[in-house]
Amino acid sequence: MTVLFESQFFTSYQAEKGRYFIFDFNHKMIKLSFCQLLAFRQKVKEIDLEKHFTGENEHGMEILLLCNREHMFIFNTLEVIDLKQFVKGTFAMLELNSLVY
């Protein structure tokens, strides 16, 4: 496994063999196909962080269902901020890899 990106709470890897990615959420590791990776990216993009600060999201929690509802995650505000960075960083590394490949 090659490390793609490491944020404060999460780490992403690309598998050496096989066509998949691994996300390490500290307590849980999940395997994602490219298609699932895109879906994950979209879900994280859609999270409206502002709502965590205006009180619209009362409890400051986000529930994310991933990989056709196979996994469920609950993130707090700090984790969501980190998650957004994490996804950006992961895709930036993938893009960099495309450029040098």
Added chain:
Amino acid sequence: MKDLVRQKLSIHVEIMDLLNEQIKKEAHSSSIYLAMASWCDHNALDYSAEFFYEQSLEEREHMMKIFRFINDNGGTAYSPEVSTINHEYNSLEEIFETALDQEIKITKSIHNIVFQCRKLQDLTTENFLQWFVHEQMEEEQTIRRALELFDLMGSEGLALKLLDERIPHIRKK
């Protein structure tokens, strides 16, 4: 490290986001034109109604073209949600003016994606979008021809009826 992303996806991921935004815009256009068709129908402007039904269908086709392009190239297209469609208009002229504004907005949006394609060197999508650049030019010309009719004929009383009958001819054959 092998390029897994490129193995799966032929277009740039950020361009994919913009294309998904464009899907929403085309769906929105389609719904706007449908509302306009309804207004025309209620005001006994049959030819204009027909024009906007047709226009609405075309916008949906544009949307589907982009939708399939994303999925065919390994991306994920998202089915759009459409909201806040205005159904209140004061006149047919206002409808055509609004339609032209809408087309100009879409043209700008398409051009913006082309510029981003150049920046990110996504030739595949840039080439795909050339059809839309051309289509937008024609769409603007069509609606402008309708507005010229208002300048020419006015829209009081019988003139409006006559103008309505000319609407089928504003499309380029």
